[in-house]
Amino acid sequence: MSRFKHIILFGIITILFIASTLNAQTSTKFEKLSNDILETLQSFYPVHSTEMGIHAYDHRFTDYSAKSVKTMIKALTKYEKKLYKYKGAKLSINERINYKLLKSNADVALLDLKQIQWHKKSPQLYVDEAVNGIYYLILSNHAPLSEKVVPLISRMKAVPSLFATARKNIKNPPQIYIDAALESLETAIDFYKEVAGELMNKFPERADNILKVSSAARDAMNDFITYLLEINPGKEGSFAIGTKKLDYKLQNEYFLNYNSDSLLKIGEALYDDANKAYNEYKAYVESHHQNGVDSVFVPSVFTKQDILDYYNWETEQVKIFLKKNEIVTIPENLAPVSVIETPPFLRSMVAGIAYQPAGPFDKEQHGYFYVRPIPDDLSRKMLESRFRYIHRRGFKGSVVHEAFPGHHLQMQIAGKNSDPVRKWQTNLMMIEGWALYS
Numbered sequence: 385m386s387r388f389k390h391i392i393l394f395g396i397i398t399i400l401f402i403a404s405t406l407n408a409q410t411s412t413k414f415e416k417l418s419n420d421i422l423e424t425l426q427s428f429y430p431v432h433s434t435e436m437g438i439h440a441y442d443h444r445f446t447d448y449s450a451k452s453v454k455t456m457i458k459a460l461t462k463y464e465k466k467l468y469k470y471k472g473a474k475l476s477i478n479e480r481i482n483y484k485l486l487k488s489n490a491d492v493a494l495l496d497l498k499q500i501q502w503h504k505k506s507p508q509l510y511v512d513e514a515v516n517g518i519y520y521l522i523l524s525n526h527a528p529l530s531e532k533v534v535p536l537i538s539r540m541k542a543v544p545s546l547f548a549t550a551r552k553n554i555k556n557p558p559q560i561y562i563d564a565a566l567e568s569l570e571t572a573i574d575f576y577k578e579v580a581g582e583l584m585n586k587f588p589e590r591a592d593n594i595l596k597v598s599s600a601a602r603d604a605m606n607d608f609i610t611y612l613l614e615i616n617p618g619k620e621g622s623f624a625i626g627t628k629k630l631d632y633k634l635q636n637e638y639f640l641n642y643n644s645d646s647l648l649k650i651g652e653a654l655y656d657d658a659n660k661a662y663n664e665y666k667a668y669v670e671s672h673h674q675n676g677v678d679s680v681f682v683p684s685v686f687t688k689q690d691i692l693d694y695y696n697w698e699t700e701q702v703k704i705f706l707k708k709n710e711i712v713t714i715p716e717n718l719a720p721v722s723v724i725e726t727p728p729f730l731r732s733m734v735a736g737i738a739y740q741p742a743g744p745f746d747k748e749q750h751g752y753f754y755v756r757p758i759p760d761d762l763s764r765k766m767l768e769s770r771f772r773y774i775h776r777r778g779f780k781g782s783v784v785h786e787a788f789p790g791h792h793l794q795m796q797i798a799g800k801n802s803d804p805v806r807k808w809q810t811n812l813m814m815i816e817g818w819a820l821y822s
Contacts, residue, residue, distance in 0.1 A: 410470075410473055410474060410475070411475070411476070411479065414470055414473070414475065414479055414482075414483070417463070417466055417467070417470075417486075418482060418486055418804075418805055419804070420463070421463050421467075421486050421489065421490060422486075422804055422805065422808055424456075424459055424460075424463070425489060425493065425808070426438050426440070426441065426808075427440075427441055428446060428447075428452075428456050428493075429446055430442070430443075430444050430445060430446060430517075431445060431446065431512075431513055431516050431517045431520065434516075434517065434520040434521055434524065434743070435516065435520045435743055436743045436744060436745050436807070436808065436810075437524065437526065437742070437743025437744055437745030437746030437749075438743070438745050439524070439526055439527075439535075442521055442532075442535035442538075442539075443534075443535040443538035443539065444538065444539065444542055445513050445514070445517055445539065445542050445543075445546050446513060447549070448503040448509075448510075448549050448550075448553060449549050449552075450552075453497055453503065456493075456497060457494065457497055457498050460490050460493055460494045460497075461494065463486075463490050464487070464490050464491070464494070467483065467486060467487050467490065470483055471483075478803070482803065482805040482806070484639075485805055485806070485809055486805060487636075488636055488637055488639070489808070489809075491632075491636045491637075492633065492636060492637045495629065495632060495633065495636075499629060500625050500629060503553050504553045504554065504555065505554070505557050505558070505561065505618075505622075505623075506554075506557065506561055506565075507550060507554050507557055507561055507562065507565035507608070507612055508561060508564050508565045508568060509550075510546055510547060510549075510550040510554075510565075510608070511565050511568045511569055511572055511605075512568075513546060514543050514546060514547075514572060514576075514601070514605070515568070515572045515575060515729055517539045518536060518539060518540070518575070518576070518579055519575075519727070519729070520743075521535060521536055521539070522536070522579070523740070523752070524743060524746060525742075525746065525748035525749065525750055526743075526746050526747065526748060529586065530587075533583060533586075533587055533590065536579075536583065537583075537590070537593060537594060537597055540576070540580075540594075540597040540598050540600075540601045541597040541600070541601075543576075543597075543600070543601035543604050543605070544600055544601065544603070544604040546604075547604040547605065547607065547608045548604075550608060551608065551611050554611075554615070555615075556615070556616055556617060556618040556622070557615070557617065557618055557622075558617060558618050558621075558622045558623035559617040559618075559620075560623055561623060562612050562615065562617055564732075564733075565612060566609060566612055566613070567732045568729075568732050568733065569605050569608065569609050569612075570609075570732075571728055571729040571730075571731065571732055572605055572729055573602050573605050573606065574728060574729065575727075575728065575729035576598055576601050576602050576605070577598070577602065578728075579598070580594050580595065580598035580599075627643075627644055627645075630644045631643045631644050634647065637811070638811065638813045640813075680771070680772055680775050682767065682768045682771045682772070683771070686762070686767050686770070686771055687762075688758045688759070688760055688762070691758055691770055691774070692723060692724070692725075692755075692758070694774045694779065695723035695753075695755060695779055696722065696723045698777060698779045698780060698783055699721065699723055699753065699783050699787050699788070702780060702783045702784060702787065702788050703787070703788045706788055706789055711789070712788075712789045712793070714788065714789075714793060715796075715797065715800075718792075718793070718796050719742050719749035719750055719751055719796055720750055720751070721750070721751035721752070721753055721787050721792045722750065722751070722752055722753065723753045723755055724752055724753070724754065724755070725754070725755060725756075725757050725758065726738065726754040726755065726756065726757060727754075730754070731757065734754060735756075736756065737753070737754060737755055737756070737782050737785075737786055738753075738754040738786070739751065739752070739753055739754070739786040739787070739790075739791040739792060740752040740754065741791065741792070741795040741796075741799070742796075742799070744795075744798070744799030744800075744807045745804075745807060749796075749799075751787075751791075751792045751795075751796070753783075753786050753787055753792070755782075758770075784822050785819045785820070785822060786819070789822045790818065790819040790822040791815065791818075791819050794815070794818045794819070795815070
């Protein structure tokens, strides 16, 4: 090989090495920025972090004071500028996806805090914070209750401050928001009472402190009820965030290429199609089937537990069916899912069925499938109706949406992604879209 060719080859190798080094440096810097953004979001939204299985902030709530919100807006704005530098950078496919997700997270958080300002218009925001902050901690299997009792007490102790901030922030909220919060507060007070009683029984050495902080928390909720009853509601329609902000969310949170007007037209067309199909099938059923009278034998003894046992059995049967017929792959290490009655404090918000996933960052995981409360004593008419429902295996449709191959399978698989940016994501459109498709 000639000396000239040696020089050319060396030059090419040098250029490739420099390019590789620069790309590696870019990836390292981007990874650090990604971690910084995630930690900032997780720290600011500690209750959501608990739900996701991140427990560094289990002792507190989000601080929605003016100073705290201003600091967070400043941090998010700074992150957006830093992210912009990576817009045309040489990133891998995974890094480009993470870039888009992180930018979305920062964009939407800024929209919520700076423009929509939910913390100034939604009293429900504070009720959810107080309730979910306790509930997600109890639900998590990351530690025994003996270890969780300390952050539980800390959060209860922080409730008066949380609602003091709410009173400073909430001015003239929409009447519909007031009504929803008032209803939720009644069950929240009962929930705190139940939790305190349970903790006092299990940890008698802490009983005095638990009673003190839980009583102060309930008093703060009662004071907030009084505040909401006396506050002047905002104008009719003030609950709306406006077309411009909604379109921004559609594009930057849900990654859709059409605006709210287009979405409305699509929704109306789909509703008309579905309604037409429903009415046609309803007419067919009424003309071709019995009118609810059948020869199914209904036993005289049939309990609430029998119904719950059926729900859990049906969930397992659907899972077996999917695996047997190779409809969808179900990993062997999937966390269990249990069908239980909707907890009392959630019943004002969850009228039907719902699913509570395990935190994707938690090592010990368990999903919960909520169903409507079942009366302890069923009347004969209710008993017969429930038994016929079980006889025709009517719960299958609910299982397909909420458990397999719906929410539980989907969110379990998503949560197994090792990338912390991916684990952190919760896009309701994608979540409900898959369950509806299922």
